Amino acid sequence: MTILEDLKILKNEEVAKNYMMMEIKSENIARKAVPGQFVHISLNEKVNGNKNITNDPLLRRPFSIHDVDVERGIVKILYKVVGKGTFLLSRKRANDVLSIMGPLGNGFAIKKDIAKAAIVAGGIGVAPMYFLLKALLKNGVEVDFYLGALSKSELLLLDEISSLGANLHIATDDGSMGKKGRVIDLLYKNLKTVDVTYTCGSKLMMREVVKIALAKGIPVQVSMEEKMACGIGACLSCVCKVKNNEHFEYKRVCAEGPVFDGKSVMMV
Amino acid sequence: MKNEKLKPCLKVNIGGIGMNNPVMTASGTFGFGIEYSQFIDINQLGAIVVKGVTLKPKEGNPTPRIVETPAGMLNSIGLQNPGVDYVINNYVPYFKKLKTKVIVNISGDSTLDYALVAKKLTDAGGISGIEVNISCPNVKRGGMAFGASAKSAFEVTEAVKDATDLPVIVKLSPNVTDIAEIAKAVEAAGADAVSLINTLTGMAIDINAKKPVLGNVVGGLSGPTVKPVAVYAVWRVYKAVDIPIIGMGGISSAEDALEFILAGARAVAIGTANFVNPKTAIEVIEGIERYLKSHEISDINELVGKAHVF
Ligand SMILES: Cc1cc2nc3c(=O)[nH]c(=O)nc-3n(C[C@H](O)[C@H](O)[C@H](O)COP(=O)(O)OP(=O)(O)OC[C@H]3O[C@@H](n4cnc5c(N)ncnc54)[C@H](O)[C@@H]3O)c2cc1C
Ligand SMILES: Cc1cc2nc3c(=O)[nH]c(=O)nc-3n(C[C@H](O)[C@H](O)[C@H](O)COP(=O)(O)O)c2cc1C
Ligand code: FES
Numbered sequence: 031m032t033i034l035e036d037l038k039i040l041k042n043e044e045v046a047k048n049y050m051m052m053e054i055k056s057e058n059i060a061r062k063a064v065p066g067q068f069v070h071i072s073l074n075e076k077v078n079g080n081k082n083i084t085n086d087p088l089l090r091r092p093f094s095i096h097d098v099d100v101e102r103g104i105v106k107i108l109y110k111v112v113g114k115g116t117f118l119l120s121r122k123r124a125n126d127v128l129s130i131m132g133p134l135g136n137g138f139a140i141k142k143d144i145a146k147a148a149i150v151a152g153g154i155g156v157a158p159m160y161f162l163l164k165a166l167l168k169n170g171v172e173v174d175f176y177l178g179a180l181s182k183s184e185l186l187l188l189d190e191i192s193s194l195g196a197n198l199h200i201a202t203d204d205g206s207m208g209k210k211g212r213v214i215d216l217l218y219k220n221l222k223t224v225d226v227t228y229t230c231g232s233k234l235m236m237r238e239v240v241k242i243a244l245a246k247g248i249p250v251q252v253s254m255e256e257k258m259a260c261g262i263g264a265c266l267s268c269v270c271k272v273k274n275n276e277h278f279e280y281k282r283v284c285a286e287g288p289v290f291d292g293k294s295v296m297m298v
Numbered sequence: 299m300k301n302e303k304l305k306p307c308l309k310v311n312i313g314g315i316g317m318n319n320p321v322m323t324a325s326g327t328f329g330f331g332i333e334y335s336q337f338i339d340i341n342q343l344g345a346i347v348v349k350g351v352t353l354k355p356k357e358g359n360p361t362p363r364i365v366e367t368p369a370g371m372l373n374s375i376g377l378q379n380p381g382v383d384y385v386i387n388n389y390v391p392y393f394k395k396l397k398t399k400v401i402v403n404i405s406g407d408s409t410l411d412y413a414l415v416a417k418k419l420t421d422a423g424g425i426s427g428i429e430v431n432i433s434c435p436n437v438k439r440g441g442m443a444f445g446a447s448a449k450s451a452f453e454v455t456e457a458v459k460d461a462t463d464l465p466v467i468v469k470l471s472p473n474v475t476d477i478a479e480i481a482k483a484v485e486a487a488g489a490d491a492v493s494l495i496n497t498l499t500g501m502a503i504d505i506n507a508k509k510p511v512l513g514n515v516v517g518g519l520s521g522p523t524v525k526p527v528a529v530y531a532v533w534r535v536y537k538a539v540d541i542p543i544i545g546m547g548g549i550s551s552a553e554d555a556l557e558f559i560l561a562g563a564r565a566v567a568i569g570t571a572n573f574v575n576p577k578t579a580i581e582v583i584e585g586i587e588r589y590l591k592s593h594e595i596s597d598i599n600e601l602v603g604k605a606h607v608f
Contacts, residue, residue, distance in 0.1 A: 034337050034576060072574060081581050082551050085369040085522045089573055129575070257364050259371065259573040262336075264329030266349075266378045267364040280358055280378060 057103035066137030152231025178213025250292035313490025324569030360513030370523030433471030536562025552585020
């Protein structure tokens with residue numbers, strides 16, 4: 031059962047310029063969520079406490095679940111302010127209430143028998159990977175974490191990731207930290223034999239990650255992003271192409287995804 | 299609230315489909331019903347209208363398929379659906395278990411397609427009516443082409459009427475010179491009801507990429523932004539035909555729904571608002587009931603077209 035509730039914001043703070051971390055109170059979502067799933071948030075305001083709403087921005091906005099605290103019943107999202115919805119979200123304060131739906135979609139598959147994994151995240155794509163990393167480490171998996179961003183100021187969660195115990199590999203486009211260049215070049219040089227690779231970031235990046243991993247015979251799971259309306263598989267807005275024999279079919283990112291097998295998803 | 303005890307009657311009859319209340323869901327925004335059953339009790343709705351179905355499976359349009367606009371959205375789904383046989387095998391058993399009325403929205407590339415789909419669905423059972431989509435702006439052939447002229451609208455309606463004994467609702471496009479003329483044509487062809495409006499054709503351009511945002515270039519506008527256009531369409535059609543009208547276009551509250559009813563709609567459908575708040579349809583039913591009580595109206599049917607005082 032998906033939760034659809036008005037939930038209270040506990041915290042909403044800037045963690046880097048234009049990047050915000052939000053904590054939301056929900057025992058139910060915290061308990062049910064698995065890494066890779068997302069929540070669908072409405073930014074409509076109720077008019078006069080009435081059922082009528084402002085209607086602009088109209089549609090909900092999807093955000094990956096960044097982390098959960100099951101004991102305290104907290105769900106975290108990490109987001110970048112890019113437009114109207116995320117701007118309004120960034121202005122919310124503790125004790126404000128948001129209509130939230132979740133957890134939605136199919137998360138990353140974590141097979142029991144894996145010993146080593148690689149995570150490749152670009153920019154805000156790091157958001158769901160932190161939750162994934164925690165789950166992998168809990169299962170005793172050794173993780174190489176490849177993180178790329180435009181510059182040092184947009185490299186998020188460095189301390190958190192290394193203090194959890196992952197082997198961190200960093201690349202920035204401008205060379206302000208880590209290796210100068212693209213994270214995929216770093217991956218190409220360093221990717222060892224791992225049991226599985228997980229990736230989230232731009233399509234451009236993920237396409238290369240898939241190529242590199244598959245060339246080494248490593249299965250790869252990708253987290254896709256498409257514009258969404260319903261978020262629950264009813265409207266067919268959010269589809270992506272998935273190979274089907276010689277042809278392809280459109281699969282819903284919100285329902286069959288957002289995580290897909292890199293071997294079959296087509297990133298065009 | 300003057301009369302707390304008054305229990306107003308919300309029952310309506312749409313061309314032979316008896317519904318417990320006038321609130322339905324709009325095709326394409328409510329999947330096959332089951333998706334929303336996790337949030338609301340679907341059986342409380344007057345009827346559900348499920349996603350547009352075609353004879354053969356349809357792949358749909360390239361992405362991006364939607365873009366948000368001020369208080370609205372453009373969509374170009376392109377009628378992606380698994381085909382009528384799949385729907386009969388996989389969803390009709392579910393429809394049969396529902397207490398609410400299920401209406402299936404159909405589309406086709408030819409008049410014959412429409413008739414064949416209608417016939418297959420009728421034979422399968424478990425549904426209460428067929429909504430004929432002659433107004434989809436998102437497919438190259440068929441769809442809106444049938445709804446654009448009175449002659450082709452008449453022909454499709456007649457073909458579907460011949461193929462089924464279920465009530466036939468024809469869904470009209472606002473992208474025509476005179477929607478009332480098309481409504482009259484489908485009434486003459488035997489339509490049991492009309493529903494309106496489908497989406498308004500529109501587009502958006504990405505100024506940085508210097509190209510259209512939607513993969514299909516054009517899409518259909520829906521949501522609160524289209525409501526005044528839709529209310530006016532219902533107003534016009536109410537003057538032109540005697541068959542019941544299902545009004546839709548931007549309804550997100552009971553107040554919105556009541557505007558349509560006063561303009562002449564006997565039932566209303568909730569579309570885009572389902573995405574925003576899955577409980578909208580239920581809240582609209584409750585709100586209409588409250589309104590009837592406070593205005594001391596015992597039967598919703600008394601309100602239909604009441605704004606036509608001129
Ligand atoms: C499954 C899923 C999970 C997601 N998880 C996260 C997450 O954890 N954190 C997060 O910050 N975002 C996440 N996103 C993206 C997020 O939903 C969008 O950034 C958000 O909807 C933008 O809304 P807006 O109203 O601020 O921007 P809009 O007003 O809709 O768009 C403003 C401008 O920003 C551009 N834009 C939109 N999205 C992005 C983007 N992601 N990056 C750069 N430019 C963009 C648009 O093309 C437009 O030009 C996720 C998306 C999906 C589908
Ligand atoms: C994503 C989406 C898909 C739709 N698919 C269909 C469809 O398959 N058949 C149809 O007749 N109308 C379809 N419509 C039109 C709606 O049923 C409705 O007529 C229109 O959106 C106006 O109502 P609204 O503003 O409440 O959404 C679709 C609309 C949307 C937004
Ligand atoms: S957003 Fe509606 S099907 Fe995915």
